[in-house]
Amino acid sequence: MAYNTGNPVEPNGSSDPRDLIDNAKIADKLINSSDLTWPGRLGKALKTWAGITQQVTDYLIAQGYESVYLVYGVGVIVQRQTQLVQRDGELYRVMNAQDIPLTLTGTWSTDSPKLQAVGDAALRQALADSFNPDAGAALVGRATVALSGVFDLQTARKAEDLLYEVKSYYRGGRVGGGLFQWSPSTPKSQHNGWRIIDPSISWDGLLASLGSYLTAAGGSGSGCFIRTFDGTASPEMAGAIADWNGTTGTNCSVSVQALINDASVAVIRGSGGAYWFGQFAANQVKFRISRNVAFDWCWSKLVCRGEASLADSSGALFVFEDCNARFGRYIFEDTSFTFLIGGRGIQPVTLVSLNKTTSGHHIGPCHVVGGQSILTVAPAGSQANRTNGIRLIGPCTADKVYYGINCANNGDDLSGEYSIGEVNRALFVYGVSDVDVKFNVTYGWPASANIYLSQYGSSVKATSGIKVKAHFGSFNGPFLIASDSTKSGAGEFRDIDLDVTFDALGTDNPSSIGPSLSIFRMGCYNPASPNSLMTELGTVITDNIKIRLNPGPSVSDLGSPIQIYTPSQNHGKWTITEDTPYEITRMFPVDAAGTFGTPVFYRGGRGFKAVHGSLTSTGRVVRIPATYLAPRKTNHEFTIKLRVSARNGVGATTATKMSEYLLLGFVDSSGNGILRVATQVATVDYGTPAATFTVAMSTDQKFLEVSATGYTGSLSDLVASFDFV
Structure with missing residues (x-):
């Protein structure tokens, strides 16, 4: 008999012993009774173990469960x-x-x-399927699906929780693959064939149709596979095959262009293979880049073939326009280049400024097997827009190039070192400033100049701040500072330091280079005869020009290594080092009217200037600017020791006179010289006829003038040298 106290269960259960007795009886019925249900202490119907067993049996029957199998046969x-x-x-x-x-x-x-x-046998078989894109890992949530090539993405099951591992760009390949994810919200119009794949675009997976696949317009709507990458991409990821074998190869242009077109690519990295970029038309530019993207080719070889005609002078593989150039670790070859072709070969890298000034450009390390240049910097827009801050990151080397570095009215603040086997012009710069380069050349080809500092075109900036330290094994073209014929005798050159050593004079251009011919030349190309330097009086400006020519021990004595062709009243201060040989008549040019437009030369700490010819002829006066007489150009006193020498020709018995003067004076705020004392302190006079010297300021007080009378020989000369006391 049950007590049925009705005591509540909550909050902590009943502690009444009568309820304990009732619960024991109820538990016995729930476990051991054949009844399907039995009431609990508070009257709620509970399923017994027999009831639970019956419920499971009924469920299995409802599901058609049978425990005995028929064996197929x-x-x-x-x-x-x-x-x-x-x-x-x-x-x-x-x-x-x-x-x-x-x-x-x-x-x-x-x-x-x-x-x-x-x-589950069929399931196991489906999971093991490596061919059906809807089987294998595609059946498992958050799994990685392995695909052979990009082609297989067209038929792959699309799920956001899957990761698609594509082994290679092409089926059966080993490179260009990567990880992809399905993005149902990405517009199909963004398809680019390598990073964003619209699976609805049909592609046969073959190289022959790669170009059309990379540039295909995506379909309507959304849903694309997106490549997972960190901003660095290789051309192989866009289908390139680096297989140039020295004769043939697969043109990789469309693949590289696809990477350039994708703004998400920050670095294009080569595989170390050999990329072929095809045959160029005359002056063709293969890639124009107008955004900041770095190239690290990992010493890949970049190969193309130029058009090689006379018209082909501006063909280029990569042109960076109005953007930062970082381009290095590459080997470049234009297979058409020789020094005997009509054109100049293909430029591997060219920098231009169209609409703005750019800076911070790094070129190299690199090696050019054959081509137009190591680097070309060219103008394209206003002269106000400049390409600045160019650094050659070494080693930068070349076997054969037309130019080493070519800066054409653009390319300021360029520095670095390079080495060349054979070259036409190792350095060609004009209209630029602040160039500091060191280079070595084994052989300079016959050319109008193996080093050429110029100024070309109208309304262009001066060529200034140029520092060159060079070595030539041998050379067959002079070292030249010269304005182009378009300048009509004008031009401006300032702050130039040219230091050249050479082991031998070349023998392949005897009409231009030889022991008796000038090695360094300065002048202006003649508008009437553009291939010759003019000797008429010009207006060209030169100032602070320093020349050092250091021939090797096997070089014969040089008769006149330095020659200024074009006289100008605007020639300023020039310096030649003490180990640089010179010949006075070549350094102080005179025009047909007898006008000397010559610089003031400094050598060994002394300034000097000279005139030559009959000293009684018009214009045979040494004129030293007053601003050169004092340590400062204005508002400064001067005390100088002046030495004046004259010869009545050439020979051991030629009449000669030398005098030394002590000059005291002042240069005022306008640059006018006031000569207070001019005392002759010593003189030596040999032979006849006798000569008389005159030392005085010019009428306008802008020059110290030194003249001589008595010597009328056509080979006479008058030299005035000075230094500060």
Whole structure:
């Protein structure tokens, strides 16, 4: 008999001993009774163990569960849909009720259409499928699906929780693959064939149709595969094949262009292979780059073939326009280049400024097997827009190039070192400032100049701040400072330091280079005869020009290594080092009217200037600017020691006179010289006729004038040298 106290369960259960007795009786009924339910202490119906067992049995019956299998074979009869047939470890049941009862034939191809697998063997087989893009890992959530090539993305199952690992760009390849994810929201119009893939665009997966696939317009709507990458891409990721073998190769241009076009690419990195970029038309530019993207080729070889005609002078592989150039670790070859072709070969890298000034450019390390230059910097827009801050990151080397460095009215603040085997012009710069280079050349080809500092065109800036330290094994073209004929005798050159050593004079251009011919030349190209330097009086400006020519021990004595062709009243201060040989008449030019427009030369700390010819002829006066007489150009006193020498020609018995003066004076705020004292302190006079010297300030007080009378020989000369006391 139950107590049925009705005591509540909450909050901590009943502690009444009577409830404990009732609960023990109820638990016995729940476990051991055959009843399906039994009331609890508070009257709630509870399922007994017998009730739970019956519930499970009813569920299995409802699901058609049968624990005994039929073994597949001839004549086996399936009576119910719930009966299972076992074959090769897999379980099957009849799919359609109308086929019941089904007598099996024992021929699987006949019976299988009527049976459905209900075990896991088929699942295991599907998971192991490496060919069907809808099988394998594609059946597993958050799994990685392995695909052979980009082509397979067209048929891959699309799920955001899957990662697609593409082995190679092309099926059967080994490079250019990567990880992709499905993005249902990415517009198909963004398809670019390598980073964003619209699977609805049909592609046969072959190289021949790569170009059309990379540039294909995406479909309407959204849904694309997106490549996972960190901003660094290789041309192989866009289908390039670096297979140049010295004769043939696969043109990689469309692949590289695809990377350039994608603004998400910050670095284009080569594979170290050999990329072929095809045959160029005359003056063709292959790649124009107008955004900041760095190139690290990992010492890949970049190969192309120029057009090689006379018209081909500005063909280029990579042109950076109004952007920062970082381009290094590459080997470049224009297979058409020789020094005998009509054109100048293909430029590997060219920098231009169209609409703005840029800075911070790094070129190299690099090697040029053959081509137009190591680097070309060219104008394209206003002279106000400049390409600045160019650094050659070494080593930068070349076997054969037309130019070493070519800065054409653009390319300020350039510095670095390079080495060249054979070259036409090792350095060609004009209209630029602040160039500081060191280079070595084994052989300079016959040319109008192996080093050429120029100024070209109208309304261009001066060529200034140029520092060159060079070595030539041998050379066949002079070292030249010269304005182009378009300047009509004008031009401006300031702050130039040219230091050249050489082992031998070349013998392949004897009409231009030889022991008796000038090595360094300065002048202006003649508008009437553009291939010759004019000797007429010009207006060209030169100032602070320093020259050092250091011939090797095997070089014969040089008769006149330095020559100024074009006289100008605007020649300023020039310096030649003490180890640089010179000949006065070549350094102080005179025009047909007898006007000397010459610089003031400094050598060994002393300034000097000279005139030559009959000293009684018009213009045979040494004129030293007053601003050179004092340590400062204005508002400063001067005390100088002046030495004046004259010869009446050439020879051991030629009449000669030398005098030394002490000059005291002042240069005022306008640059006018006031000579207070001019005392002759010593003189030596040899032979006849006698000569008389005159030392005085010019009428306008802008020059100290030194003249001589008495010597009328056509080979006479008058030299005035001075230094500060």
